[in-house]
Amino acid sequence: MAERYSVWSLLKHAMGGHKGWERAWRDPEPKKHYDVVIIGGGGHGLATAYYLAKNHGIRNIAVVEKGYIGSGNVGRNTTIVRSNYMLRDNTPFYEHSLELWRGLSEELNYNVMFSPRGYLFAANSQTSLDGWVRRANIMRLNGIRAEILSREGMMKEAPYLDYSDNARFLIYGGALLPDAGTARHDAVAWGYARAADQLGVHIVQNCEVLEYLWSGDRVVGVKTTRGDIGAGKVAAAVAGHTSVLAQKAGLRLPIESHVLQAFVSESIKPVVHHVVVWSATYFYVSQSDKGGLVFGGHIDRYNSYAQRGNLPNIAETTQGLVGLIPFAARLRLLRHWGGIMDMTPDGSPIITTTPVPGFYLNGGWCYGGFKATPASGWCFAHTIANDAPHAYNAGYTMDRFAKGRYIDEAGTGPYNHLQ
Amino acid sequence: MLRIHCPYCGVRGHDEFSYFGDATKTYPPLDAEHHDAWVEAVYMRNNPKGEHVEFWQHTLACRRWLAVRRNTVTHDILAVMPARERPVA
Numbered sequence: 001m002a003e004r005y006s007v008w009s010l011l012k013h014a015m016g017g018h019k020g021w022e023r024a025w026r027d028p029e030p031k032k033h034y035d036v037v038i039i040g041g042g043g044h045g046l047a048t049a050y051y052l053a054k055n056h057g058i059r060n061i062a063v064v065e066k067g068y069i070g071s072g073n074v075g076r077n078t079t080i081v082r083s084n085y086m087l088r089d090n091t092p093f094y095e096h097s098l099e100l101w102r103g104l105s106e107e108l109n110y111n112v113m114f115s116p117r118g119y120l121f122a123a124n125s126q127t128s129l130d131g132w133v134r135r136a137n138i139m140r141l142n143g144i145r146a147e148i149l150s151r152e153g154m155m156k157e158a159p160y161l162d163y164s165d166n167a168r169f170l171i172y173g174g175a176l177l178p179d180a181g182t183a184r185h186d187a188v189a190w191g192y193a194r195a196a197d198q199l200g201v202h203i204v205q206n207c208e209v210l211e212y213l214w215s216g217d218r219v220v221g222v223k224t225t226r227g228d229i230g231a232g233k234v235a236a237a238v239a240g241h242t243s244v245l246a247q248k249a250g251l252r253l254p255i256e257s258h259v260l261q262a263f264v265s266e267s268i269k270p271v272v273h274h275v276v277v278w279s280a281t282y283f284y285v286s287q288s289d290k291g292g293l294v295f296g297g298h299i300d301r302y303n304s305y306a307q308r309g310n311l312p313n314i315a316e317t318t319q320g321l322v323g324l325i326p327f328a329a330r331l332r333l334l335r336h337w338g339g340i341m342d343m344t345p346d347g348s349p350i351i352t353t354t355p356v357p358g359f360y361l362n363g364g365w366c367y368g369g370f371k372a373t374p375a376s377g378w379c380f381a382h383t384i385a386n387d388a389p390h391a392y393n394a395g396y397t398m399d400r401f402a403k404g405r406y407i408d409e410a411g412t413g414p415y416n417h418l419q
Numbered sequence: 420m421l422r423i424h425c426p427y428c429g430v431r432g433h434d435e436f437s438y439f440g441d442a443t444k445t446y447p448p449l450d451a452e453h454h455d456a457w458v459e460a461v462y463m464r465n466n467p468k469g470e471h472v473e474f475w476q477h478t479l480a481c482r483r484w485l486a487v488r489r490n491t492v493t494h495d496i497l498a499v500m501p502a503r504e505r506p507v508a
Binding site: 241243244247252253254255256257301302303304305306310311312345401402414415416417 | 420421432433434438440441454455458459461462463464465466468471473489491492493494
């Protein structure tokens with residue numbers, strides 16, 4: 001049993017010059033067979049393994065990851081955690097996620113630095129504000145805290161935004177969701193990996209799945225770059241590459257892969273105290289504990305599997321930053337990166353059993369995978385263990401498009417690249 | 420920036436264009452019998468990791484619709500043609 005992290009273990013190792021720390025999780029050779037093989041060692045895959053072991057007593061599990069833990073989308077997002085949904089199929093799921101976030105550091109014995117600092121939406125038109133009044137009222141009827149702010153209220157919450165006469169877009173008012181915030185994304189991956197490992201899960205890195213092993217029409221394992229691995233059940237949580245792995249199982253999906261960029265500025269003193277979101281250009285920013293402004297905008301809007309973005313989108317996103325927070329024009333951009341998003345036609349994910357026996361699917365996260373990590377793993381584990389979805393993810397099916405049961409919060413029509 | 424060679428205007432940056440996705444779809448007759456074919460046409464995507472044929476409209480110039488064959492990993496543009504000359508499966 002691995003050592004529990006605490007102030008006592010910290011003091012003990014401080015005495016020894018911090019030379020005695022064990023590695024956070026093992027690095028096992030893959031076995032010939034597991035009860036469940038999870039493809040994808042990102043946040044969702046690791047969380048799925050953790051909750052399968054913890055809640056469902058299935059401990060003979062491997063998580064196979066083609067790179068290393070933390071190299072994919074779990075480390076490529078803007079770390080925002082929120083639950084601001086209004087449709088029936090979304091609200092309970094994201095509320096459950098937020099509930100899990102609140103206790104996650106204690107649960108995993110790993111500080112994920114969950115910081116519910118509040119999500120502040122700046123409305124740039126009366127229409128945008130009216131939309132948020134509607135959304136906030138629906139959320140409040142569902143028991144989720146949300147507040148509508150006047151222009152003066154916004155000035156009080158975030159005095160550094162552009163309220164001047166020179167502003168390209170006036171701030172009409174806004175909305176404040178006090179329960180939303182950020183978490184340290186790497187720590188989420190590492191925390192789930194360590195906690196799953198302690199429950200007996202094998203985390204197999206540098207192990208790419210090439211195709212499936214079949215017995216008749218049933219998936220019974222995976223062929224990988226580190227040999228064949230048999231499995232009672234195979235579950236894919238590989239958002240970005242869901243189409244690639246689902247097609248090998250013979251499934252057709254309503255998903256397009258697009259690149260989404262994220263940006264970090266140089267460090268400055270604490271000034272942005274919330275996650276701030278702006279409707280004028282679709283822009284979101286928060287400030288990390290190191291002081292950098294972490295921000296992002298739209299996807300690059302053409303199909304891509306390249307984990308890098310284009311310059312016009314950098315220009316558009318930074319225009320959003322400067323339009324909202326004029327002093328940011330003097331900051332230097334420290335780094336930026338791209339991640340591959342599964343874009344679905346309604347903007348909502350898929351967590352489901354599939355028509356292929358022995359194969360389970362979790363994907364289609366669009367922009368919103370990080371915040372969903374705990375509930376996604378929790379629900380996917382339930383779906384795998386019981387061969388049926390939990391009530392929280394019952395709407396996230398593959399056939400909802402054929403049946404007309406879209407979960408389209410954005411209401412932009414069946415266009416993946418517009419979600 | 421992708422540089423798209425518009426057959427009408429020459430080589431232009433992709434920020435002059437609007438993207439409209441998969442150009443390989445064909446649409447079935449408008450009747451209830453073809454429900455599954457409509458689901459396939461409207462929602463399902465091959466989403467290839469590699470060559471992809473896609474619609475771009477030259478919105479800020481000639482406004483013509485183009486079909487572009489492009490690699491989704493390298494972003495290399497392999498061919499550009501007027502939309503109506505695209506290969507249809």
